[in-house]
Amino acid sequence: MSRLWFTLTGGGKSLILFRTTTSGGIARVPQKAISMNPCPNNSVTLKSLSSNEPSLPPSIFLGTVSTSNGWWERTKGRATVKVSGHPPRSLFLIPVVLLLLLWLPGTLFSAQITLQSDEQFRFAEQAMEKGDYLRAVFEFERFLRFFPEDKNVPRARLLIARCYLKAKDYESARKTLHETLGVYQGTLPGGKALFLMGESYYEQGLYEEAARYFKGVLGAYDDPELRNRATYRLGWIQMQTGQWQEASESFKTIGAGSPLFLNAQDLSFKSLGGEQLPYKDPTTAGILSVVPGLGHVYCERYKDGLVAFLLNGLFIWAAIESIQQDQEVLGAILGFIELGFYSGTIYSAVNVAHKHNRKLKDDFLQGLPDAVDLNFFATKEGHLGLALKFTF
Incomplete structure (x- = not known):
């Protein structure tokens, strides 16, 4: 057995340098190594780089080239393997090429990826504008990780919270806002985070908890517009809870320089209309239900x-008839069942009155414009872009 170096040629050009072991058996050649444009009948010529042996028996390939569909085996007829010549001169150039590669600067073969802070931020904003909120959260978090000192970091934190609010993931929004409050307590970004905390509860209909945060904004921050928005949202909470007079007074306190001013003045007048809605008194509905069904008629x-x-x-008729027919047990059972229906009728009338009032109020509020624009909490500011370069 002897080991020889070969250059496999096909289609007129050299493809690969590999080593074979000559032995008996079938010649195995990697299919992909024959040629990208194989010559007719897949014929190949192997040129030896060693001695002037007249011929070689079939060889077994020992190189590192593999293909997805395994080895190509020529089982019918044996290929003629010709050995001739001496090692090509190009073989002696390999050490020289390797030395040159070691001496050349590494940057000649490196690739660079440059990540600009403003481009990354804008990319996250675009995902948010498209409604892909979870992707936007991922991109904003990447921005925070790569550019922790950028001027847009507070804004990115608030936008992450807004994305969670848009996605109705209120717990994640509040977690992000708590972290933001811990970092920016007492600053404008901290005030905006406190407002958004209240907004998260407001959107869930938890008005008492929401009011606590909006009042916290009024008690801790002096920014005029932030205070106007907190007061405006408190006015809406008062309308949601039926405090129409208080809501009207709250809207009147919005500053004249605020973008909310005109809308607030309009709401100050229209909110009083809530007192004129044709509500149904639940107590009256219950009393009228002493006559079964009359309370429901009262609620339309x-x-x-x-x-x-x-x-x-x-x-009632069945129970009376049973007693008159001396079937006291049956009459008692029917009377007991009727007592349940009778009590349920009264409770149902009271509940229907509450539902009627709630629907009336909701329909009324839906006709009023809510001018709070949460874009205020992501106001664009000019900043110097930063860049990160990754070299491979």
Whole structure:
């Protein structure tokens, strides 16, 4: 057995330098190594770089080239392997080339990726504008990781919280805002974070908790516009909870220089209309339900009132008839069932009155414009862009 160096040629050009071991058996040649444009019938010529042996038996490939579909085996007929000549001169150039590669500067073969802070920030904003909020969160967090000293870091934190609010992930939003408050307590970004904390509870309908945060903004921060927005949102909470007079007074205190001023003045007048809504008194509905169904009629639920009247009347009649027929046990059972229906009718009338009032109020509020624009909490500011370069 002898080891020889070969250059596999096909289609008119050299493809690869590899080593074979001559032995008996079938010639195995990697299919991909034959040629990208194989010559006719996949014929190959192997040129020896060693001695002037007249010929070689079939060889087994020992190189490192592999293909996805394994080895190509020529099992029918054996390829003719010709050995001739001496090692090509190019073989002696390999050490010289390797030395040159070592001496050349590394940057000649390096690749650079430059990441600009303003470009990364804008990319995150674009994801947010497209409604891809979770992707926007990822990109803003990448911005914070790469550019922790950039002037837009406070804004990025607030935008992360806004993305979570848009995605209705209120717990994640509040977690981000708590972290922001810890870093920027007493500054404008901290005040905005406190406002957004209240906004997260407001959007969930937790008005008492939301009011606590908006009042916290008024008590701790002097920025005029931030205070105007907190007061404005408190006015909305007062309308949501039926405090129409208080809401009107809150809207009147919005400063004349605020973008909210005109809308607030309009709401100051319109909010009083909430007191004129045709509410139904739940207590009255319950009292009227002493006559089954009458409380529902009071709440304008005529069909429900008719059903309640007939159902209760039927059970009352059946109970009386049973007693008159000396079936006291059956009469007692029917009377007990009727007592349950009768109590349920009263409770239902009270509940219907509350639902009627809530729907009336919600429809009224939906007709009023809410001018709070959360873009205020991501106001664009001029800044110097930073850049990071990654070299490979």
